Amino acid sequence: MAWDVLNFIAVASFAFSGAVVAISERYDIFGVFILGIATAFAGGIMRNVILQEDVTQVWEQGVFLYVAIAIIVIAYIMPKSWVLFWNKWNVYLDAFGLSAFAIQGALFAIVHELSFGAILFSAVITGVGGGMVRDLLAQKRPMVLHAEIYAVWALLAGVALGIGVIDYTSSWQLYTLFLTIMVFRLLSYHLNWHLRFRDIYRI
Template identity: 60%
Template structure:
């Protein structure tokens, strides 16, 4: 149940993020739904393909699919001023999706019996896959490639889980890891932390 709730949080955050980006780029009705759904589910699909695990198709996601569609529908009827405001602050919904999916990806890999490297890889792909898909389809530079520290936090969630430092069967510890990754991502955004080593040479 706790894992389902974590996935639900991630799906809602990324579906909303994808819909907002689509509308800010003036996508039509169909395009908004496609981008929202792709953002919500691409990470898990990419992860399963990379790990050679059976892929659960989007239309087989059950309640998660219907929740994503509902969130996109609500966002689609936002006034234009709301859309522009949400797009400027989309980093927050993106951070929620990144953190929740990174933890969910780690849990998935652990359940499949993958070693540390596989757990970190699953966290990375699940956490950033949806955001990359959203940005590429919207013809934007993916956040993971140019903005503040992003993918490292997803890998960090996988590292902590894969090392066995946390018991993800514990709801408190699982959500504690989610909150830590979320705070680190937002902190790196507000503090302007980057992985561009050339910036250190200029100091």
């Protein structure tokens, strides 16, 4: 149940985020759907390809594909003022998707009995993959390449699940981890936490 809820949150958040970015960049309806669907599913596809696991095609995503399409349609028919508002606050949608997909990625590796390293990698690539594809298709600098902390929070989700601090069979612990990762991502954005060394930028 927790797996499905996290999938729903992640797909809905990233599909809406991708669609809003596409609309704000004046993409046509085809471009809006492409960017929305790519943002929602690219991370999971990239994860499976690199980990050499079976790849579930976009059109085989079942109810999650329908959720993504419905969300994209809603975004497309919204008044332009609403789209511009959500684009301004897209970091919140991205935080939802990052947290949910990072946990989902770690759970995927755990269920498939992969190594600790694979759990960490799966959490990171699933969490940031969709956002990277969205930003690249929109010709923006990917958030994961910013100085501010981004992928580290996905890595933290993988560590918590990989070493057993969070019991992956406990729904309330998974939801607590989801909220924790999301809050830390937003705090790092608003408080301008970063990983760069200031001295390097003084050269």
